[in-house]
Amino acid sequence: MKIFAIGDLHLDAGQNKPMDVFGEKWQMHRERIFSSWRERVSDGDCVLIPGDFCWAMQFNDALKELDAVAELPGKKVLIRGNHDYWWGSLTKIRERVSKSISIIQNDAVDIGAAIVCGSRGWTLPASADFTQKDQKIFDRELLRLEMSLNAAMRLKSASEHTEKSLIVMLHFPPIAEKGEGTGFTDIIERYPVKNVVYGHLHAQSCALAFEGELNGINYMLCSADHIGFAPKLIAEYN
Numbered sequence: 001m002k003i004f005a006i007g008d009l010h011l012d013a014g015q016n017k018p019m020d021v022f023g024e025k026w027q028m029h030r031e032r033i034f035s036s037w038r039e040r041v042s043d044g045d046c047v048l049i050p051g052d053f054c055w056a057m058q059f060n061d062a063l064k065e066l067d068a069v070a071e072l073p074g075k076k077v078l079i080r081g082n083h084d085y086w087w088g089s090l091t092k093i094r095e096r097v098s099k100s101i102s103i104i105q106n107d108a109v110d111i112g113a114a115i116v117c118g119s120r121g122w123t124l125p126a127s128a129d130f131t132q133k134d135q136k137i138f139d140r141e142l143l144r145l146e147m148s149l150n151a152a153m154r155l156k157s158a159s160e161h162t163e164k165s166l167i168v169m170l171h172f173p174p175i176a177e178k179g180e181g182t183g184f185t186d187i188i189e190r191y192p193v194k195n196v197v198y199g200h201l202h203a204q205s206c207a208l209a210f211e212g213e214l215n216g217i218n219y220m221l222c223s224a225d226h227i228g229f230a231p232k233l234i235a236e237y238n
């Protein structure tokens with residue numbers, strides 16, 4: 001199994017929000033994502049989507065894009081991004097989406113070769129505009145990440161293959177510039193996590209992102225424009 005990641009698809013979902021207003025590189029981005037997905041991903045693979053899936057305000061509008069992505073090859077695993085306003089009742093979402101799509105919210109999913117968990121995350125305290133309100137959301141996201149990791153550990157213990165590694169998805173960057181640790185990395189390092197994928201950053205902001213290994217864990221920025229609108233291979237298992 002190959003495991004890919006691509007975040008920040010920002011699919012239109014009938015909202016008339018063309019992404020090329022952010023530059024020529026976004027022209028026909030939906031078609032480019034779908035085409036490269038079909039070229040790279042096979043039915044036995046898995047694609048992680050760390051948030052900002054589409055611009056829909058209501059779930060029924062998002063469902064059109066979810067169904068379109070469901071028809072692409074492989075399993076898909078989603079977490080919520082800060083622009084996923086359509087993300088409401090978890091029960092409703094899971095009842096309606098295709099079986100090829102798994103939704104993570106305070107839990108985890110065993111994809112066979114690995115176990116995937118994660119949370120949305122939030123703006124980091126090192127940010128210049130970080131407020132007391134941000135602190136409350138940040139602390140809540142730390143709790144949600146730990147809940148998800150604990151759920152992953154339960155799946156790991158219940159598996160016949162207890163050596164399975166954990167993959168964490170976050171929408172917001174979990175690590176500060178220059179590889180400085182945060183509350184998110186402190187939690188992640190307490191678990192057998194090998195890879196962390198995240199998104200949220202675009203354009204010039206990507207240059208400030210940390211990518212690489214920190215304390216034995218590999219961090220990868222996978223926002224769609226940063227990786228050329230093609231799913232990025234992050235792990236491969238025999």
